[in-house]
Amino acid sequence: MSTKAYAAFNAEDPLKPHIIERRALDPKDVFIKIEYCGVCHSDLHTAKSDWGPTNYPAVPGHEIIGRVEAVGSEVTKFKAGEIVGVGCMVESCKHCHSCNQGLEQYCENGFTGTYNSTKSKYGGVTYGGYSENIVVEEDFVLHIPDNLPLENVAPLLCAGITTWSPLSHWNIRKGDKVGIIGLGGLGHMGVKFAKAMGAHVVMITTSESKGADAMNLGADEVLISKDPEQMKKHAYSFDFLLNTIPVAHDVNPYLLLLKLDKTMCMVGAIEPLPGVHGGVLINKRRNIAGSLIGGIKETQEMLDFCGKYGIVSEVEVIPMKDINEAYIRMQKSDVKYRFVIDMKTL
Amino acid sequence: MSTKAYAAFNAEDPLKPHIIERRALDPKDVFIKIEYCGVCHSDLHTAKSDWGPTNYPAVPGHEIIGRVEAVGSEVTKFKAGEIVGVGCMVESCKHCHSCNQGLEQYCENGFTGTYNSTKSKYGGVTYGGYSENIVVEEDFVLHIPDNLPLENVAPLLCAGITTWSPLSHWNIRKGDKVGIIGLGGLGHMGVKFAKAMGAHVVMITTSESKGADAMNLGADEVLISKDPEQMKKHAYSFDFLLNTIPVAHDVNPYLLLLKLDKTMCMVGAIEPLPGVHGGVLINKRRNIAGSLIGGIKETQEMLDFCGKYGIVSEVEVIPMKDINEAYIRMQKSDVKYRFVIDMKTL
Structure with a gap:
């Protein structure tokens, strides 16, 4: 499905509007309309190829909050209308020693990152959350407590x-x-x-x-x-x-x-x-x-803990068009403490 | 008591024969006639002031095996005639969190090293095992299994x-x-x-x-x-x-x-x-x-384990007069795997 996104096309250029393709829903997939996406230092490192050659065009964003629009025929954990989250990972092997312990971040066969990864079993390159929507296997989708402001929840998925x-x-x-x-x-x-x-x-x-x-x-x-x-x-x-x-x-x-x-x-x-x-x-x-991010099970535990104790991230909400300025300010640590993009502004 | 020892007098000179004083026996003290002393890299570092200014004259040696010649009036764990060992420590505060756990090597008030330490409650500088004899509190003396060759046991006390x-x-x-x-x-x-x-x-x-x-x-x-x-x-x-x-x-x-x-x-x-x-x-x-050496309790456990499984160090026994040559060979890793001084040759 054709979808609007913001992408980097080389290491120097600012991010720009772009059209990407999302896959058709597999039976275990969740289709999520993105509401907010946090801005992580990793996004900028990837946009700039700081960590080795990036696969351009690159759509960053792995602190994703959105609403389920549709689910595949075998999805059991989520329903249309529910608010959900997606973090740094969208797939892993699910059978190695690490995955068996719920530590997908240390998957011995390498997890599939939410963006810029060519490891997805669905082929192509993964595109992240600076986007209208995303399709993710239900095992990598998180429940979000209903008592927290969503823009402040987004950074919990990575930071x-x-x-x-x-x-x-x-x-x-x-x-x-x-x-x-x-x-x-x-x-x-x-x-x-x-x-x-x-x-x-x-x-x-x-x-x-x-x-x-x-x-x-x-x-x-x-x-x-x-x-x-x-x-x-x-x-x-x-x-x-x-x-x-x-x-x-x-x-x-x-x-x-x-x-x-x-x-x-x-x-x-x-x-x-x-x-x-x-x-x-x-x-x-x-x-x-x-220590590297966290597994899916402990991410859910953290989110539940945050709901119980009213813990959220301190954020500055920006429209999509300000992303390049946000990158510049982030490099100067001029943000308390995380930029979050309001995806209505895409 | 005046005693023969081998000492370093400055950072450049080789070790030389010397006369040192050992303290009179306190009620808890054990007087040990030294039979073998292992040669540790620390000995050379100390002789040469590699680790900060050494207190000269310095008598190295903290892999000590000897025979008890006399015990103080309150000593309960050792008797004259028994073969015993002394390692890298001769005193500690005995009341901090580390000492209370049997981890005297991490004593929060600093343990007293077997040589070159000015922390002893008996005053002066501690003199190590390149010596005829040594006086040590019984709490820092180890029992030695009776089935092992003594020259091969000495290096167990540090290495x-x-x-x-x-x-x-x-x-x-x-x-x-x-x-x-x-x-x-x-x-x-x-x-x-x-x-x-x-x-x-x-x-x-x-x-x-x-x-x-x-x-x-x-x-x-x-x-x-x-x-x-x-x-x-x-x-x-x-x-x-x-x-x-x-x-x-x-x-x-x-x-x-x-x-x-x-x-x-x-x-x-x-x-x-x-x-x-x-x-x-x-x-x-x-x-x-x-990790730093080990506590007294675990040193005893190690020695008991060595007795049970017949484990000893591989050594090359040398007479006292060859110590400076041994230092030179040790620096070239030309030893399998530890020099041990036969103290009869002092």
């Missing part, structure tokens, strides 16, 4: 689950001292989730003003990481650190904050980290780990 | 426990695929322990001949790390990696060998590791950790 998954995996609970490093799209969700899980939440940032913002979002304390005295005072005191800084940086000052046997989990910096010090790991049996 | 502790902490068991990276004093013990714990042991080395040696020590398989084809074949297949390489190196090729959620533990490289790749951690929720 939300990316921070929820490690906090849940490392079993954060009441009384834990948890540091969230960096306050952006990911970090602000980390603060909200860790707080709701009962942790004592410390915002770790270079910026006094971001510290103040984090306190407004629910943080219990601020640690200014460029102040060696403050860093020393908090040394060896954290149960978990969620590091959302999106670029390479010296992680050793943060590692020194961890107690014996505790972990710092990286979710932002997908690049080489300079000089992780073996001695800092060895001296207190500390760990550095990474 | 042994340093590899045992992480294999035990990460719960290695039957069927696990475990990689031991590097074959030296640490690595050869890692092979023996992982094998005895029931793992499928893969020696990971750049050298074909070290691979063959590892097979003789009990490894099940050899992976030549400079062969990209072999590395690719083993990608994403290991349950645990014990990295014993003693210097900084690129860890990313090794990290790619780990399965989802699994850990590489560093025990050798106490320096900054170049460019640990965030993406390699993130893509499979992999971990890098470190």
Whole structure:
């Protein structure tokens, strides 16, 4: 079916209106009219071929909220009219060890990304959420709680689950001292989730003003990481650190904050980290780990949790035509904390 | 009491005969006549002030086997005539969270090293095992199984426990695929322990001949790390990696060998590791950790295990006068796999 979308055609050009084709409904497919789509750093990286050659034209967007318009004959979980979500994945092998555990993000045969993937069993390249509509297998569609503003829910599908998954995996609970490093799209969700899980939440940032913002979002304390005295005072005191800084940086000052046997989990910096010090790991049996988005089952659990505790992302809603300006502002971290496109404006 | 020892007097000079003082026995002290002392890389680093200024004269040696000659009035665990061991620590605070768990190596107030430490509550600087005798609190003295050759037991007190502790902490068991990276004093013990714990042991080395040696020590398989084809074949297949390489190196090729959620533990490289790749951690929720020697309780467990399974270190016994030549050979990795000084030759 021919559908309007916004696409990148090469690494330099801005996104432009375009017509794409969506597949006809398979028996297990859900046809979704998109209402809102969050703007993730990955969208820009893909538009610009930052992560290897992009398959152009590329339609970004993997924080998708929409309404079911039609379902295939074998769909059991969704009905027309229902509000649903789609995140970073639209297919996986469903039979490997990871998929069997509900960890499709670590599919041993590689999941199919919501956009720019050539791995789909339906052929072609996947097109994302900067689009009128999308067709997705029901196993990769999420139920959305009915008590939350939809534009604020969209970023939960990537920024939300990316921070929820490690906090849940490392079993954060009441009384834990948890540091969230960096306050952006990911970090602000980390603060909200860790707080709701009962942790004592410390915002770790270079910026006094971001510290103040984090306190407004629910943080219990601020640690200014460029102040060696403050860093020393908090040394060896954290149960978990969620590091959302999106670029390479010296992680050793943060590692020194961890107690014996505790972990710092990286979710932002997908690049080489300079000089992780073996001695800092060895001296207190500390760990550095990474975590990638989250599985479908835990994404649903996160959404249900958000419904129960009234947690959403802080967003700035934009019309489709402002996307290129939003990209420029996003690169300067000039957004609190996520742009969301209102798809009525396409 | 005046005692013969071998000491370093500055960072350049070779070790020389010397007279040191040992304290008079406190009620909880054990007086040990030293029979064998292993030669650890740390000894050389200390003799040369590689790790910050050494307190000269420095008497190295923390892989100590000897016979109890006398005990203080309140000693209950040891008797004169018994063969005992002393490792890397001789005191700790005994009341912090780590000490309370039997993890004196992570004592929050800092343990007292067997040599070159000024933290002893008895004052002065601690002198190690290149010496006729030593006085140690009974809580830091180990029982030695009576069925093992003593010269081969000495290195268990540092090289042994340093590899045992992480294999035990990460719960290695039957069927696990475990990689031991590097074959030296640490690595050869890692092979023996992982094998005895029931793992499928893969020696990971750049050298074909070290691979063959590892097979003789009990490894099940050899992976030549400079062969990209072999590395690719083993990608994403290991349950645990014990990295014993003693210097900084690129860890990313090794990290790619780990399965989802699994850990590489560093025990050798106490320096900054170049460019640990965030993406390699993130893509499979992999971990890098470190581990430091081991606690007294687990050191005793290791020694008991060694007695039960007949596990010892491979050693080359030397007279005291050859220590400086041994240091030179050790720096060239020209030893299989640990020098041990016969203290009768002092």
